[in-house]
Structures are given as C-alpha cells and as structure tokens.
Amino acid sequence: MNATERECLELQLLEMEMLFSMFPNKEEIVLEDTSSVLRVQRYLEGICESLPPRLDFSLYLKTEASSIKLQMHVSLPHNYPKAEPQLFVRSSALDRQQQNILNKSLESYIMSLDRGELCITNAAQWLQDNISSYVQSAKPSEEAESCVDEITDTFHRMWIYSHHIYRQELRKKILDCAKRLNLTGFCLTGKPGVICIEGLKGQCEEFWRDIRYPNWKHISCKHTDSKQVTGNLDAVRLFNSFEELQFAAHGDYGLRNDYHMDLGQFFEYLKQRKSEHIFQILFGIEGKS
Structure with a gap:
C-alpha cells in the first residue's frame, strides 16, 4: 500500500464517519456491502492484505421546504478524493429528462470542486438546496398528461x-x-x-x-x-x-x-x-x- 492510497482510504473513512453522524437513521444511509467500512479499516491496519472493495452506498435525502425525496447513489474509487466520486441521483418527483439534467448539473458541480477535498457532504447539501429548481412546479394540463401516456x-x-x-x-x-x-x-x-x-x-x-x-x-x-x-x-x-x-x-x-x-x-x-x-x-x- 503506497502513501497516496493510504491517505485516500483514511479520508474516505473520515467522510463516512461524518455522514453517519449527519444521517443517523438506518434508512438515510445504506451500504451495499455492510462490511465494506470494516474491511477498509482492517486493510489500513494491516490485518487484511487484499485490497478492500469500493465503498458503495446510497443516501436518502429529503428537502425541508418542498419535502422532495431523493436517492443519491455513491461509489468511491480507491483513489477518491484524488479522483472524482461516481454519483447518480433518482427521485420520483423528476421525470427522465429532469433527472438527466440534474445529474449533469451535479457532475459539473463536483468537477468544479478542488480534487483532493472530500465532497459527498457538499453534494448532498447542493442537492437539497437546488432540487426544487429541477422540478416543474406547474401542474400539467389534461392534454399534456394524455401526451405523457403516449411517450x-x-x-x-x-x-x-x-x-x-x-x-x-x-x-x-x-x-x-x-x-x-x-x-x-x-x-x-x-x-x-x-x-x-x-x-x-x-x-x-x-x-x-x-x-x-x-x-x-x-x-x-x-x-x-x-x-x-x-x-x-x-x-x-x-x-x-x-x-x-x-x-x-x-x-x-x-x-x-x-x-x-x-x-x-x-x-x-x-x-x-x-x-x-x-x-x-x-x-x-x-x-x-
């Protein structure tokens, strides 16, 4: 394990601790592999020699103002935060086009941040602050609703x-x-x-x-x-x-x-x-x- 790899994995564990404190409820942050954090810890301690799997998890967010619910899937490469995380957002409040636009905007936001800095908490906050602008507030007309069925x-x-x-x-x-x-x-x-x-x-x-x-x-x-x-x-x-x-x-x-x-x-x-x-x-x- 080289120094850069160790530094990145240590920072990932630090960010996971912050996220668990910010989202204390089980349904708010869900690990795809419940043992993944422990396996990273054991790898850094030298107990396990094989490289641990990526940290993959989902954050379930809810905006206070509009009560919009979001799921942000997160996949952290081993060299994150030196490399960009892989993020993908879903919400029942968004249609497919809105979801694509939102994900592209989130990607642009992440790319604007300094590499080497932890950014998952920033991404969660950005989503909660900006999601309402990606949701159409006006109720579609009956004609528009019938057109949706034809898509x-x-x-x-x-x-x-x-x-x-x-x-x-x-x-x-x-x-x-x-x-x-x-x-x-x-x-x-x-x-x-x-x-x-x-x-x-x-x-x-x-x-x-x-x-x-x-x-x-x-x-x-x-x-x-x-x-x-x-x-x-x-x-x-x-x-x-x-x-x-x-x-x-x-x-x-x-x-x-x-x-x-x-x-x-x-x-x-x-x-x-x-x-x-x-x-x-x-x-x-x-x-x-």
Whole structure:
C-alpha cells in the first residue's frame, strides 16, 4: 500500500464517519456491502492484505421546504478524493429528462470542486438546496398528461461475449453498473464470459461504454435487439433482475483456474427464457442440452 492510497482510504473513512453522524437513521444511509467500512479499516491496519472493495452506498435525502425525496447513489474509487466520486441521483418527483439534467448539473458541480477535498457532504447539501429548481412546479394540463401516456421509449437488449470473466473487481463493476443504470440480465462468469443487458437504450449504451476499458481485450457485442415501447418496460424484459451466473466447470489449469463453463447448462438457461437462438450467435455452433 503506497502513501497516496493510504491517505485516500483514511479520508474516505473520515467522510463516512461524518455522514453517519449527519444521517443517523438506518434508512438515510445504506451500504451495499455492510462490511465494506470494516474491511477498509482492517486493510489500513494491516490485518487484511487484499485490497478492500469500493465503498458503495446510497443516501436518502429529503428537502425541508418542498419535502422532495431523493436517492443519491455513491461509489468511491480507491483513489477518491484524488479522483472524482461516481454519483447518480433518482427521485420520483423528476421525470427522465429532469433527472438527466440534474445529474449533469451535479457532475459539473463536483468537477468544479478542488480534487483532493472530500465532497459527498457538499453534494448532498447542493442537492437539497437546488432540487426544487429541477422540478416543474406547474401542474400539467389534461392534454399534456394524455401526451405523457403516449411517450415511447426505445427498449434495448445487448448480448456481449468475452473470452473470459474471472476477476472479482471486474465482476463487481459489472454488477454495480447494471444496478446503477436499472438494467436487467445476467453475467456468466468463467470461460467464456457472456453478458446480457436490457433496459433503456441510452442506459445500455452507457453500460457498454463504462465496462469497456483499454485493458479488456477480446470483448465484443455479438447481437442487439431494439423496439419502441409505450408504458411499462417490464412487460418486454426477459429478466426480472441482473444476476451473476456460474455453472459447473470443466478443468482446472493451474493458478489461473482457467476453467470452461458447462455450455449445456447455459443453453438450458437460454432455452427457459426463449432465447436459445442466441447460443449460435454467441458461439457459432448449435446449442445442445
């Protein structure tokens, strides 16, 4: 552990202490991994040698003036506050366009702050001070409300193939990114690796941009489906959530655990979801149970 890494993690723990004191109720701050803070502490104390997971949590905020409720999802890179935190805000008081504008404004605000300074408490305060300006105060007319019902979204599904998916950090990034963007589907770990995501097209494309980074070779999007949907997207989803899949493996080749997934089990999984045709698209061969 170098000095910069230690300094960043120590500052993150300091900020978590401040946040817990500012938001003392359990429902106000929720850790995705309840042991994550303790694991960072043990790592800094030298009790645990492996690098701890990121600190990922959600802050549930409420403005006093307008009683608007917000959820701010926070993901802290190991080198935060030297690097920017990943923040994403949701609220039932905002439509999709308002939410996008708010998140872009929050991003600009964070970028305006000095790097190296803790900023999650600042972000929470900024949201509480500014959220009302992003909510339309005027009640829409009946005509406008009827138009809302006619709005269509582009539903998108992507089938992604990788030579393998092993590393715990990468697997966590895939799960976290899918959850943040409200995508459903799965990630098949091992060799080969397969990812399916479905949801709004823009969010699928954001997921694809986020997980593709220079060091990940042999990854490609093999197939996509898109359709215009009016109303609830859940009606056209194949999956109810985003999950990680692991099937029985064949072989164990040394330290890398270079094992091959049982593709027969994977074919059955696709068949249950009426997607067996994807097997040949992914692997170039017909699937068999």
